[in-house]
Amino acid sequence: MIAVLIDPDKASDSQLDNLVFHPNFDQVDFLFVGGSLVTDGNMKICLQGLKKRTDKPLIIFPGSPNQIDDTADAILLLSLISGRNSDLLIGRHVESAHKLKRSGLEILSTGYILVDGGRTTTVSYISGTTPIPQDKPGIAAATALAGCQLGQQLIYLDCGSGANQHASPRLIAAVKNEVDVPIIVGGGIKTKEDAESVFRSGADVVVVGNKLEENPNFLTELVKAKEAFAEA
Ligand code: 1GP
Numbered sequence: 001m002i003a004v005l006i007d008p009d010k011a012s013d014s015q016l017d018n019l020v021f022h023p024n025f026d027q028v029d030f031l032f033v034g035g036s037l038v039t040d041g042n043m044k045i046c047l048q049g050l051k052k053r054t055d056k057p058l059i060i061f062p063g064s065p066n067q068i069d070d071t072a073d074a075i076l077l078l079s080l081i082s083g084r085n086s087d088l089l090i091g092r093h094v095e096s097a098h099k100l101k102r103s104g105l106e107i108l109s110t111g112y113i114l115v116d117g118g119r120t121t122t123v124s125y126i127s128g129t130t131p132i133p134q135d136k137p138g139i140a141a142a143t144a145l146a147g148c149q150l151g152q153q154l155i156y157l158d159c160g161s162g163a164n165q166h167a168s169p170r171l172i173a174a175v176k177n178e179v180d181v182p183i184i185v186g187g188g189i190k191t192k193e194d195a196e197s198v199f200r201s202g203a204d205v206v207v208v209g210n211k212l213e214e215n216p217n218f219l220t221e222l223v224k225a226k227e228a229f230a231e232a
Pocket of ligand 1: 005158162187189208209
C-alpha cells in the first residue's frame, strides 16, 4: 500500500490540489498528516482542506499531542521504541489520553523505530534519540518484537523525513521475519527503485513525503513500483 505524508506547515491549497487531482491519486491508500514540528492551528486547516477534497483515510502522524484533531479518521499512536526518551515512550501519551479518548479517533498503536538514514533528521534532533544503525538489523528486529509483545499493532521503520537513504533491505527483511504485524516504511524514498526495493523487502505500507512535495508526478513512479510488486 501507499501512504503520502503531508506536512501541515507546508501544505498550501495548490500543493493539496496537485496531489489530490493527480491522475494516479486513486492508487493512494492513506494520507498521513503531521510531523515533528507543526505550527498550532495548521493541522486543522490542513485536515479540513483534505476532507473537502477526498474521502481517503486521513491518519494523524503526530509529533506532539497538540496535533490530535478529530477532523481526521485515525491516529498512529506512536511510541518511540528505538529510543530511551520516556516522554516519547509513555509521557506524552498520558498527557493526551483523555483528549484522545474524547476525540473518537481510531487508535492504531504503533511501535515507531528510528533508523539511521545517513544524516541528522528533524525527528532524531527533536526527539533526542539515537537511530538504530543500518548495519544492526538484529537490534531493529528485537526492538520490533518487543513492541509487538507489548501489544503494538503496527511497526513503523522510519529514517526520518529527508533522510539520505531509506531503511536497508536487510534491516526491513529482518524485522519482517520477526513480527506478524504490518510494517510501515518511510524516510528517504526518492526513486521508483527505492520504493520497489522497500516493497520487496517486506514493507506493507510505503510512505513518501518530501519527494512528492518536490514533484507530485513521482506518484506515477510510486504506483508503478506498487504494481510491479503486486504482479511479481
Ligand atoms: C518521514 O516517513 C516519512 O517520517 C517520509 O519521509 O519525507 O523522506 O519521504 P520523506
